[in-house]
Amino acid sequence: xxxxxxxxxxxxxxxxxxxxxxxxxxxxxxxxxxxxxxxxxxxxxxxxxxxxxxxxxxxxxxxxxxxxxxxxxxxxxxxxxxxxxxxxxxxxxxxxxxxxxxxxxxxxxxxxxxxxxxxxxxxxxxxxxxxxxxxxxxxxxxxxxxxxxxxxxxxxxxxxxxxxxxxxxxxxxxxxxxxxxxxxxxxxxxxxxxxxxxxxxxxxxxxxxxxxxxxxxxxxxxxxxxx
Amino acid sequence: xxxxxxxxxxxxxxxxxxxxxxxxxxxxxxxxxxxxxxxxxxxxxxxxxxxxxxxxxxxxxxxxxxxxxxxxxxxxxxxxxxxxxxxxxxxxxxxxxxxxxxxxxxxxxxxxxxxxxxxxxxxxxxxxxxxxxxxxxxxxxxxxxxxxxxxxxxxxxxxxxxxxxxxxxxxxxxxxxxxxxxxxxxxxxxxxxxxxxxxxxxxxxxxxxxxxxxxxxxxxxxxxxxxxxxxxxxxxxxxxxxxxxxxxxxxxxxxxxxxxxxxxxxxxxxxxxxxxxxxxxxxxxxxxxxxxxxxxxxxxxxxxxxxxxxxxxxxxxxxxxxxxxxx
Amino acid sequence: xxxxxxxxxxxxxxxxxxxxxxxxxxxxxxxxxxxxxxxxxxxxxxxxxxxxxxxxxxxxxxxxxxxxxxxxxxxxxxxxxxxxxxxxxxxxxxxxxxxxxxxxxxxxxxxxxxxxxxxxxxxxxxxxxxxxxxxxxxxxxxxxxxxxxxxxxxxxxxxxxxxxxxxxxxxxxxxxxxxxxxxxxxxxxxxxxxxxxxxxxxxxxxxxxxxxxxxxxxxxxxxxxxxxxxxxxxxxxxxxxxxxxxxxxxxxxxxxxxxxxxxxxxxxxxxxxxxxxxxxxxxxx
Numbered sequence: 156x157x158x159x160x161x162x163x164x165x166x167x168x169x170x171x172x173x174x175x176x177x178x179x180x181x182x183x184x185x186x187x188x189x190x191x192x193x194x195x196x197x198x199x200x201x202x203x204x205x206x207x208x209x210x211x212x213x214x215x216x217x218x219x220x221x222x223x224x225x226x227x228x229x230x231x232x233x234x235x236x237x238x239x240x241x242x243x244x245x246x247x248x249x250x251x252x253x254x255x256x257x258x259x260x261x262x263x264x265x266x267x268x269x270x271x272x273x274x275x276x277x278x279x280x281x282x283x284x285x286x287x288x289x290x291x292x293x294x295x296x297x298x299x300x301x302x303x304x305x306x307x308x309x310x311x312x313x314x315x316x317x318x319x320x321x322x323x324x325x326x327x328x329x330x331x332x333x334x335x336x337x338x339x340x341x342x343x344x345x346x347x348x349x350x351x352x353x354x355x356x357x358x359x360x361x362x363x364x365x366x367x368x369x370x371x372x373x374x375x376x377x378x379x380x381x382x
Numbered sequence: 383x384x385x386x387x388x389x390x391x392x393x394x395x396x397x398x399x400x401x402x403x404x405x406x407x408x409x410x411x412x413x414x415x416x417x418x419x420x421x422x423x424x425x426x427x428x429x430x431x432x433x434x435x436x437x438x439x440x441x442x443x444x445x446x447x448x449x450x451x452x453x454x455x456x457x458x459x460x461x462x463x464x465x466x467x468x469x470x471x472x473x474x475x476x477x478x479x480x481x482x483x484x485x486x487x488x489x490x491x492x493x494x495x496x497x498x499x500x501x502x503x504x505x506x507x508x509x510x511x512x513x514x515x516x517x518x519x520x521x522x523x524x525x526x527x528x529x530x531x532x533x534x535x536x537x538x539x540x541x542x543x544x545x546x547x548x549x550x551x552x553x554x555x556x557x558x559x560x561x562x563x564x565x566x567x568x569x570x571x572x573x574x575x576x577x578x579x580x581x582x583x584x585x586x587x588x589x590x591x592x593x594x595x596x597x598x599x600x601x602x603x604x605x606x607x608x609x610x611x612x613x614x615x616x617x618x619x620x621x622x623x624x625x626x627x628x629x630x631x632x633x634x635x636x637x638x639x640x641x642x643x644x645x646x647x648x649x650x651x652x653x654x655x656x657x658x659x660x661x662x663x664x665x666x667x668x669x670x671x672x673x674x675x676x677x678x679x680x681x682x683x684x685x686x687x688x689x690x691x692x693x694x695x696x697x698x699x700x701x702x703x704x705x706x707x708x709x
Numbered sequence: 710x711x712x713x714x715x716x717x718x719x720x721x722x723x724x725x726x727x728x729x730x731x732x733x734x735x736x737x738x739x740x741x742x743x744x745x746x747x748x749x750x751x752x753x754x755x756x757x758x759x760x761x762x763x764x765x766x767x768x769x770x771x772x773x774x775x776x777x778x779x780x781x782x783x784x785x786x787x788x789x790x791x792x793x794x795x796x797x798x799x800x801x802x803x804x805x806x807x808x809x810x811x812x813x814x815x816x817x818x819x820x821x822x823x824x825x826x827x828x829x830x831x832x833x834x835x836x837x838x839x840x841x842x843x844x845x846x847x848x849x850x851x852x853x854x855x856x857x858x859x860x861x862x863x864x865x866x867x868x869x870x871x872x873x874x875x876x877x878x879x880x881x882x883x884x885x886x887x888x889x890x891x892x893x894x895x896x897x898x899x900x901x902x903x904x905x906x907x908x909x910x911x912x913x914x915x916x917x918x919x920x921x922x923x924x925x926x927x928x929x930x931x932x933x934x935x936x937x938x939x940x941x942x943x944x945x946x947x948x949x950x951x952x953x954x955x956x957x958x959x960x961x962x963x964x965x966x967x968x969x970x971x972x973x974x975x976x977x978x979x980x981x982x983x984x985x986x987x988x989x990x991x992x993x994x
Contacts (some may be wrong), residue, residue, distance in 0.1 A: 227674060
C-alpha cells in the first residue's frame, strides 16, 4: 500500500524533472526567433509520454517486471522526441535556410563549437543544436519513465484495468507536469538554461501534489475492497 | 517463418504508410486553418495595424484539438461497430467499412463547428483594430479544413482499427493491443498534433508567413506581426499557404510520424521474435522478459544512433553554410 | 417535453442575465454558487433522468469555463489549454475516488459518498494553487489563483461524475469500469470536456472580449457533448428509464446547441468591426 504512494510520487517528480529538461521555444521558435522545439512544454511532453505509454502497454501484456515496463516507456518517449527534433532541424535547414544555433551560450558545452558568429542578430537563437538535442532526449527519457512507472503502479499494484490505468496515469502525470510548465513560463533551452536553477521550487510543489494524488489512489483501492 | 509472424510485420508496415498520410494531412490542415504557433503572428498582425484575410482558427492547442477529432471519430465508429459487428460475425470487415467513414464524417462536422466559433470569436474580439469578418474567407475555408481533417482522421482511425485488431487480422487474437479503439485514436491524435505543431509549423511560420524577408535567417523580433499579406496575384488568404507547404513541410512531417511508428512497432516485434516469443506467446515467463529486454536494447542503440546522426548533420551544415553574413 | 426543456434553459439564461449586469465579482460567485449547489443535488441522486443530469453538466462546464477565463485573463505564460487539461486531469482522479467511496453511506438511490472525492480534489486544487502563487515557490502572481484552482478541481470532478453517471445510469464502480473505461468511451469524454473548458476563452481571446458572449461557447459545446453521450447511452442500453431517456437527451443536446450557437454567431457578427461579403485590406500605421 505504501509502495503505491511512493511510486506515484516518484513518477510525478520524474515527470516534473522531464518537463524542466525539455527544450521548448514556444511560439517564437516557430518563427526562427528562439532555440528549441517549436511548441509548448505540455504539448510535446504529452505527445512523448503517450507514445511511451503505448509501448509500455504492449510490453505489460507479456511482462510484469517494473523495470522492463518503465524502461520501454522511457525508450519509446525518447525515440519520439529525437525524431521530432531531427526533422525539425531538417525543416529549418532546407526549408528556411536556418542553422541550429543556441542563443544562451557562446560556445556549445559538448562539441565546443562557437555559436555567436553563426546566430542571426536580433534573435535568441534558432533550431535544435547538439546540447539542446541531448537535453531533449534526457527529458523525454525521464518523463517517459515517470509516466510508465505510474501506469505500472496503477495496473499491477492497485489492480485497475488497462483503460482505467492509462487515463488515471495521464491525469496524475498532467497535474505534476503542468505545475512544472508554469515554473518554466514558456521558453527554456533545457539543462544549460538559467531557468533550470529554479527547479527546486517546482519540485517541492510537485512532491506535495503527487503525495496527495497517491493517497487518493490508495484510498480508492482500499474503498474498492482492498483488491 | 510461419504465416502469422509474416502477417504481423506486414500489417505494421501498412500502419507506417497510413501514419505518413495522417501526419502529412494534419500539417496541411493546420496551414489552411492557421492554427497553433504561427497563428500568434496572424493574431498579432491585426494588433500592429496590418488587417489581413487569413482564417484565424484558434482551437486551443494542436495536440488537444487533434485528439478531439480523432477521439470523437473513434467513439462514433466504436458505437457503430458495437451494433454492426454482431450482425456479420464471419465477415467483420463489412462492419468496419460502414462504421469508419461514418465516424469520420461525424468528427468532420464537429471540426467545422469548432473552427467557426474560433474564427468568429477571435475576430469579434479585435474590434478596436478594425479587423472585419470577411464572409468569403469564412465560408470558403470551411470545406478545405473539413476535407483535410477528414483525411487525417480517416488514416488515424484505420491505424487504430488495425492496431486494436492486429492479432485477429494476423490469426492470433491474443496479440490485439489491450487498449480499445477510441483510446488508441485519442493517443495517436495527441501524438499527431504534437508532431505537426513542432515540425510542420516551422515551414509555415518561418518561411511562408514571412515570404518577403530574406531566405537564410531566423525571423527577427522586429518582423513579428508584419506578415506577408499580398499573394502572387491579389490578397493572400490561407488557401494560398497550403500548396506551398504541401511541397516540403507536410511530407517532412509525415516522414516524422512514419519513422516514429516504424521504430516503435518493429522494435517491439523484432524483440519478440529474437526471444522466441512468437508464435507461441508464453506471457509472464522468462521468455516474455527476454522479449522486453531485447526491445529495450534495440531502443537504446537507436537512441545513441540518433544523437550521432544529429551531431554529424549539424557539423556538416555549419561547415557548408559558414558564419552569418549580412546586416 | 422538448419545448419545456428549451424554456427552462432560456429561463436560466434570463435569470442569470440580470445578475451579470450587476457588479462583476458577485456575478462570478453567483454563478459558482448556483452551479455548485445544483451539481451537488443532481450528482447525489443517481437515478434522475438523463436530461436533468445533462443540465447539471452544462452548468458545471460553464462554471469551469468561467474559472479558466478568470485565471487566464492575467496571462499564464504557457497558454490557456494547460489549465483546461489540469482541470480535467483533477476531475478524472476525483471522479474515480468519488466512485470508489460511493457505496459507503448510500440510502437507496442517494449517494452522498461521492462528495468525499469532490472535497479531496478541492483540497488538491487549493494546495497546487497555493504553491503556484506563493512568492517562495512558483510565484505566478495571479490574484485569487488558489480559489480558481480549487473551483477547477471541484467543477472538473462534478463534470466527470455527471458524465459517468449519464452513460452508465448509476454510480457503481464496476459498471463504470466495464462500460466506460475499458470500452474507451472515457477518452472521448476526457477530451471533449477539456475542449469545452479551454476552447471558449482561447477562441474569444482579444482586447474586446465580452464575458456574456464568451460564456455561450461552453454551453453549445456541452450541447454537443450531450448528443454524443446520448448516442453512447442508446447503444449501450444501460438507462433504467428505457429508450426515451437517451433519445430525450439527444433532443435536449441538439436544442441547446442550436440556441446557443446561433446566438453566439449572430452576436459575433453584430459586435465585430464589420461583417462584409468581401473586401480589400488596409494598413494602419
